[in-house]
Amino acid sequence: MLSVFASRLLFVSSDVESAYSARAADYVEQLGSVDSLHPSDRALIKSWAAQVDGPIVDAGCGPGHWSAYLAEHGHDIRGVDQVPEFVDHARRTYPHISFELGSLDRLRDSSGSVGGILAWYSLIHHEPSTVRTALEGFARVMRPNGSVLVGFFIGAQVEPFDHAVVTAYRWSAEALSNELRAAGFEVIETHTRIGRNPKPRPHGAIIAQLAPTN
Incomplete structure (x- = not known):
């Protein structure tokens, strides 16, 4: 049985993409709703988004539940994922929200146009040497x-x-804070919590803001 899923990765290898495609139905069934996720995560994402000025991209949106959650709270949100099964489900379930199949390199947004990016467990399969590329x-x-x-x-x-x-x-x-700084961000907050059973794992979250350029 599937025990723990995180959200999806933007820049995935074909092996990772294939693995998620094969188990997309399990993901949707077990973690395809924010009601099934930790209440502190909902509170953190909601409070973060309230401070964002401009459109938000849900980068690695999975089946679209976080995109829908933020849309319900009045945010201009778009989801992006590389797994076709997730994008198809999101489009069917939340037809009022824009979902895109693709990577960050193919975002429709022009440079400097996005107010916020939610990368909720969407970098966890990156090898450490590739994380900075995504953050940049x-x-x-x-x-x-x-x-x-x-x-x-x-x-x-x-x-x-x-x-x-x-x-x-x-x-x-x-x-991870050092990687964010190297990519041009200032770290604002860090958060930690312990996950629920059956596999309680330590979880972290970092809020960072694009640093001003000289």
């Missing part, structure tokens, strides 16, 4: 003072672990 892509499309919220599995160090779908990585808050 986020910075490229953001408007001045744009904000990103990154959800991740937290650990004492950067290390792989056996995720329910395919190998994922834990990050320390310090290590």
Whole structure:
């Protein structure tokens, strides 16, 4: 049985994409609604989005539940994912929201036009050497003072672990914060919590803002 899923990865290998495609129905059934997710996550994402000025991209939107949640709270939101099954489900279930099949490199937004990016567990399958590339892509499309919220599995160090779908990585808050800074962001807040059973894992979240350029 599927035990723990996170949201989806933007820049995925074909192996990761195939693994999620094969288990998309399980994902939708078990974690395709915000009601099934931790209440502190809902509160954090809601409060973060309330401070965002401009359109939000749900980067690695999975079946679209977080996009729908933010749309319900009045935000201009668009979801992007590389798994066709997720995008098809999101479009059928939330026809009033725009969902796009593709990667960040193919976003319709022009450079500097996005107010916020929700990357909720959408970087967990990145090898550590590739995370900065994704974060630099986020910075490229953001408007001045744009904000990103990154959800991740937290650990004492950067290390792989056996995720329910395919190998994922834990990050320390310090290590991921350093990657965000290197990509052009200022770290504003960090959060931690312990996940629910049956596999309680430490979870982390970082809010960062695009740093001003000189």
